[in-house]
Amino acid sequence: MNIHTRFAPSPTGRLHLGHAYSALQAHDFARGAGGRFTLRIEDIDGTRSRPEHVAAILADLDWLGLIRDEPPTFQSQRLGLYQDALDRLRAMGLLYPCFCTRADIAASLSAPHGPDGPLYPGTCRGLVDPDLTRPHSWRLDMAKAVARTGALTWHDAEAGTVDADPASHGDVILARKDAPASYHLAVTVDDAAQGISHVVRGADLFAATHVHRLLQALLDLPTPEYRHHALLAGPDGQRLAKRHGAPTLESLRLAGEDGRALSDRLRKGEVPIGFGQIEA
Known part of the structure; x- marks a missing residue:
């Protein structure tokens, strides 16, 4: 079977650590099987989707070292x-x-x-x-x-x-x-x-x-x-979510965090102090 996975965020806000973990899971599954990894931008919510969030998603994935095999696709074009x-x-x-x-x-x-x-x-x-x-x-x-x-x-x-x-x-x-x-x-x-x-x-x-x-x-x-x-949870035990004000990848990047090093820690199951995993 030709393995093909995808990461499909909505450009309605900045990505957070939970997004990084999910993108990494899809990316590494494909890479481990010699398959393809695709980015799909789910932007049909015209009232909340923003071009600046698309640019930030691309920057965050590059910072994490997650390479796509093709240009991103956009739901608004489908x-x-x-x-x-x-x-x-x-x-x-x-x-x-x-x-x-x-x-x-x-x-x-x-x-x-x-x-x-x-x-x-x-x-x-x-x-x-x-x-x-x-x-x-x-x-x-x-x-x-x-x-x-x-x-x-x-x-x-x-x-x-x-x-x-x-x-x-x-x-x-x-x-x-x-x-x-x-x-x-x-x-x-x-x-x-x-x-x-x-x-x-x-x-x-x-x-x-x-x-x-x-x-x-x-x-x-x-x-x-x-x-x-599994999902990543914050210090309050709640899953990370945009609406809950989860720390963004952009803030980590601007603070000098090494994105590829962060990816490697997540691969090992290591999450920042205060964070954890939950099943749903």
């Missing part, structure tokens, strides 16, 4: 692929427009919880003659989709064979009101189009793979091998 996928799913009768806001969903006392919080209660499912001139997203009718594919599995290097349970996510959004595709749809289409053989990413995305496996089956796409690695 919108036609996502539209084709949406058109196919719509033709199968699996999509419906949703006009609800997050506040509407949160206010619904009947909404059960899934891996990402409250599940969509199906308010807009089955609307007759919906007004598509109003802002709306497109949701997957999960019950119909699961009935169409039947039982599915996927393989993770740590967890082994996993029975896919996409229904636990409810009717997920595949095209947002403010973006032409959701994370679930875009990443599934891109991994197939780019020939990604092994998806190496953080354990926080393990649950999302259930949805991705379903979309692969619906769209007749190949299923890569998966490896969901």
Whole structure:
């Protein structure tokens, strides 16, 4: 098998130590097998993506010594692929427009919880003659989709064979009101189009793979091998995240830290004092 991995950050802020660890895992897996390592910029969130963050991502990876085998790809240049996928799913009768806001969903006392919080209660499912001139997203009718594919599995290097349970996510959004595709749809289409053989990413995305496996089956796409690695946590025990103000790689670089030496320490399982690992 020709090994091909990717690192796929969103240019919505500066990379932090957790990003470095994840990029290193994907890079070294490919390099150890004589394969290819690709950078994909997930920039379809037009309200938050910034060109200066793209430049910073490239600078950070160079500083860490992680060499790409080809120029970066940008999701914003691949919108036609996502539209084709949406058109196919719509033709199968699996999509419906949703006009609800997050506040509407949160206010619904009947909404059960899934891996990402409250599940969509199906308010807009089955609307007759919906007004598509109003802002709306497109949701997957999960019950119909699961009935169409039947039982599915996927393989993770740590967890082994996993029975896919996409229904636990409810009717997920595949095209947002403010973006032409959701994370679930875009990443599934891109991994197939780019020939990604092994998806190496953080354990926080393990649950999302259930949805991705379903979309692969619906769209007749190949299923890569998966490896969901442990996450880095800060001194507070919480996983490192942009929204939590995790220390950036840029700040380490400007402070005189040697990026390649940092990569070597991370390879040995050595993290800065006060940091640790968690599974999700």
